[in-house]
Amino acid sequence: xxxxxxxxxxxxxxxxxxxxxxxxxxxxxxxxxxxxxxxxxxxxxxxxxxxxxxxxxxxxxxxxxxxxxxxxxxxxxxxxxxxxxxxxxxxxxxxxxxxxxxxxxxxxxxxxxxxxxxxxxxxxxxxxxxxxxxxxxxxxxxxxxxxxxxxxxxxxxxxxxxxxxxxxxxxxxxxxxxxxxxxxxxxxxxxxxxxxxxxxxxxxxxxxxxxxxxxxxxxxxxxxxxxxxxxxxxxxxxxxxxxxxxxxxxxxxxxxxxxxxxxxxx
Amino acid sequence: xxxxxxxxxxxxxxxxxxxxxxxxxxxxxxxxxxxxxxxxxxxxxxxxxxxxxxxxxxxxxxxxxxxxxxxxxxxxxxxxxxxxxxxxxxxxxxxxxxxxxxxxxxxxxxxxxxxxxxxxxxxxxxxxxxxxxxxxxxxxxxxxxxxxxxxxxxxxxxxxxxxxxxxxxxxxxxxxxxxxxxxxxxxxxxxxxxxxxxxxxxxxxxxxxxxxxxxxxxxxxxxxxxxxxxxxxxxxxxxxxxxxxxxxxxxxxxxxxxxxxxxxxx
Numbered sequence: 171x172x173x174x175x176x177x178x179x180x181x182x183x184x185x186x187x188x189x190x191x192x193x194x195x196x197x198x199x200x201x202x203x204x205x206x207x208x209x210x211x212x213x214x215x216x217x218x219x220x221x222x223x224x225x226x227x228x229x230x231x232x233x234x235x236x237x238x239x240x241x242x243x244x245x246x247x248x249x250x251x252x253x254x255x256x257x258x259x260x261x262x263x264x265x266x267x268x269x270x271x272x273x274x275x276x277x278x279x280x281x282x283x284x285x286x287x288x289x290x291x292x293x294x295x296x297x298x299x300x301x302x303x304x305x306x307x308x309x310x311x312x313x314x315x316x317x318x319x320x321x322x323x324x325x326x327x328x329x330x331x332x333x334x335x336x337x338x339x340x341x342x343x344x345x346x347x348x349x350x351x352x353x354x355x356x357x358x359x360x361x362x363x364x365x366x367x368x369x370x371x372x373x374x375x376x377x378x379x380x381x382x383x384x385x386x387x388x389x390x391x392x393x394x395x396x397x398x399x400x401x402x403x404x405x406x407x408x409x410x411x412x413x414x415x416x417x418x419x420x421x422x423x424x425x426x427x428x429x430x431x432x433x434x435x436x
Numbered sequence: 437x438x439x440x441x442x443x444x445x446x447x448x449x450x451x452x453x454x455x456x457x458x459x460x461x462x463x464x465x466x467x468x469x470x471x472x473x474x475x476x477x478x479x480x481x482x483x484x485x486x487x488x489x490x491x492x493x494x495x496x497x498x499x500x501x502x503x504x505x506x507x508x509x510x511x512x513x514x515x516x517x518x519x520x521x522x523x524x525x526x527x528x529x530x531x532x533x534x535x536x537x538x539x540x541x542x543x544x545x546x547x548x549x550x551x552x553x554x555x556x557x558x559x560x561x562x563x564x565x566x567x568x569x570x571x572x573x574x575x576x577x578x579x580x581x582x583x584x585x586x587x588x589x590x591x592x593x594x595x596x597x598x599x600x601x602x603x604x605x606x607x608x609x610x611x612x613x614x615x616x617x618x619x620x621x622x623x624x625x626x627x628x629x630x631x632x633x634x635x636x637x638x639x640x641x642x643x644x645x646x647x648x649x650x651x652x653x654x655x656x657x658x659x660x661x662x663x664x665x666x667x668x669x670x671x672x673x674x675x676x677x678x679x680x681x682x683x684x685x686x687x688x689x690x691x692x693x694x695x696x697x698x699x700x701x702x
Contacts, residue, residue, distance in 0.1 A: 214561055215524025218484055233499050258481025259538075267532055270559035272525075290583030291557050293536035295480055317556030 172262070172278045174360070175246040176345045176396040178352035178418035182212070182240035183393050187381045190235050191374035191401040193225045195248055204251040205261040208234060209274040210241040211349035216272040217241075220261035243352050245345045247276040254298035263345075264304050266292075268312060269319040271348045275304040278398060279341030279357055303336055307346070322351055322417070326424075329353050330415040337413070345396065352418040354396055356410035362396040363407045364421060375403040392421030438528070438544045440626070441512040442611045442662040444618035444684035448478070448506035449659050453647045456501050457640035457667040459491045461514055471527040472497065474512040475540040476505050477615035482538040483507075486527035509618050511611045513542040520564035529611075530570050532558075534578060535585040537614045541570040544664060545607030545623055569602055573612070588617055588683070592690075595619050596681040603679070611662065618684040620662055622676035627666050629673045630687060632658040641669040658687030 175192045177185050189208070203224035210217040217239065225231040225248055247262035254260040263276040277300035284299050284306075292305040292312075310332055311325070319325070329346065333355035336342045344355040354360060365372075367390075369383035396418070400407040408426075410416065417424045441458045443451050455474070472494065473486035483505060491497040491514055513528035520526040529542040543566035550565055550572075558571040558578075576598055577591070585591070595612065599621035602608045610621040620626060631638075633656075635649035662684070666673040674692075676682065683690045 212524045215486075215488075215527075217486065217524060220481075220483065222481075229499060229503050233495060237495055258478045258483065261481075265531075267557075267559075267561065269556050270561055272561060290535050290578065291533075293533075293583075295533065295536055295538060312556065317559075 172247055172249045173398040174276055174278045174343060174345055174396070175244075175398075175401075176352055176354065177241070177244040177393065178396075178421055179242050179391070179393040180420035181388075181391045182242055183391070184238035184240055185244050185246070186235060186238055187372070187374070187379065188395050188397070188401055189246060190379055191376050192246060192248070192397065193231055193235065194376040203248075204256045205249040206231065206247060207261045207263050207276075208244065208246040209263045209265055210239050211243040211272070211274070211347065212239075212241055214271065214349055216265055216274065216349070218263070218265050220258060222256050222258045222261055243347045243349050245274050245276045245347060245352070247278075252280045254296055257296065259296035260298050260301070262300060264301055266304065266308060268308050269317070271319065273308060274347050275300075275307070276345045277303060278343040278359075281336065281339040281342065284336070284339040303342070306336070307332055322419070326351070326353065326417045330355070333415055334413070343398070350419075352394075352396070354410070354416045354418065356414045357412060359398050360396060360410040361398070361400050361407040362394055362410065362416075362423065363400075363405055364392065364394045364423065366392040366421065371404070372402040373404050375401060394418045394421045394423060438513055438515045439664040440542055440544045440609060440611055440662070441510075441664075441667075442618055442620065443507070443510040443659065444613075444662075444687055445508050445657070445659040446686035447654075447657045448508055449657070450504035450506055451510050451512070452501060452504055453638070453640070453645065454661050454663070454667055455512060456645055457642050458512060458514065458663065459497055459501065460642040469514075470517040470522045471515040472513060473527045473529050473542075474500060474510065475529045475531060476507040477509040477538070477540070477613065478505075478507055480537065480615055482531055482540065482615070484529070484531050486524060488522050488524045488527055509613045509615050511540050511542045511613060511618070513544075518546045520562055523562065525562035526564050526567070528566060530567055532570065532574060534574050535583070537585065539574060540613050541566075541573070542611045543569060544609040544625075547602065547605040547608065550602070550605040569608070572602070573598055588685070592617070592619065592683045596621070599681055600679070609664070616685075618660075618662070620676070620682045620684065622680045623678060625664050626662060626676040627664070627673040628660055628662040628676065628682075628689065629666075629671055630658065630660045630689065632687065637670070638668045639670050641667060660684045660687045660689060
């Protein structure tokens, strides 16, 4: 199994604080050391870093921890291999193109006996169940909607249905984005928090670090952080339910009330 | 216009020396400062770095200059914007997938009035003539060969024809790879050199640096370096002719005699 980290916000924001709390799970506070990756949307462009070495030993992860890349949608992953050898082509997140957009996909879980019929355009490069699921999703989207991207609500409804199909094959915690929205499906473990005005301080659970967000933000900023397990120990994170599917837009979980600025102790 | 750098070899090799000589052209010895990028094949996986800041000011370029990433096929690019604004989605090289492979593309030149009919799977994200040409090539490959990759020689013949078509729209210096071979088309400026046993020393033209390759290599190693203009000043590079198309495999330009270890002074 693996761990996931996502960010969706209304203002380009760096993910240094959350990523710093996430990386120790790749071998120090947890054992997900078979590769890692992160993708940052900057507008419609994507910066994509993957590495088949453990994040705690990666010069690239050191760079990401110190370089404030501003993004409105980020997906990160640390890998504990279940299917597919330790190799660059098997590291998440995966990035592919459809409808003139980049699509970024990361998966935590294990799909058993999932072997959909995939065509030349959507055939996997590596040998993971996850990349097969990504190719399957893009192919299904293209078959459903043709050559033009549908409105967000229509796509979200379709993705939710597809996630329920995929979850029949096993654990399918998903983060998926085109830079416009962050689509999240929970099969077992996912938690989120929304930070907005009035901002407070947060302290990492896995590393000695805290940040006073009130010093770094404006009143309009809103940031949703989604992770396999909570990254801070002084905020109340909202636990997603098995089967739950949420679309995050501009830092807000659409149609959800949970997880907004619930501070345990500052 | 832009500058290109490519490497194709029979043994995974780092490109630090050549990249160090290439980067100063992004603002010091030349003026290509509207972004840069590099893609490394590691087996069938790809490490892809792009940045819309000048390479000489990029923390990512600093990392690439100091991190010996071993690869058999590398394509790098520094950009002087002619079409398309300075943005991440307009930086080369571009990476897309077809036939269960990654395809990496970088272009130097300027295609005038090139607006092919592109479908949903191969529509550009940014707004450059180059990405349109990449999408056009992949679409043409898929239309010609269907869902299965043809043998290399068959693909090479097809790509050569397509390059001649594209070159009718303007300058089209191309580097293109699936990690198996490096396909190169020269429209105006491209030079290459093949380094193999007995290796000698090389000194960069744009930077104070020299390397004695005999200390770093084995007798079996063979490395082809291809660049817009020669990177070293003590080796004789082979200048490609306008319209010339070369396939590099295992460090060898197929069917060519030029450019092999011609040392001016060690």
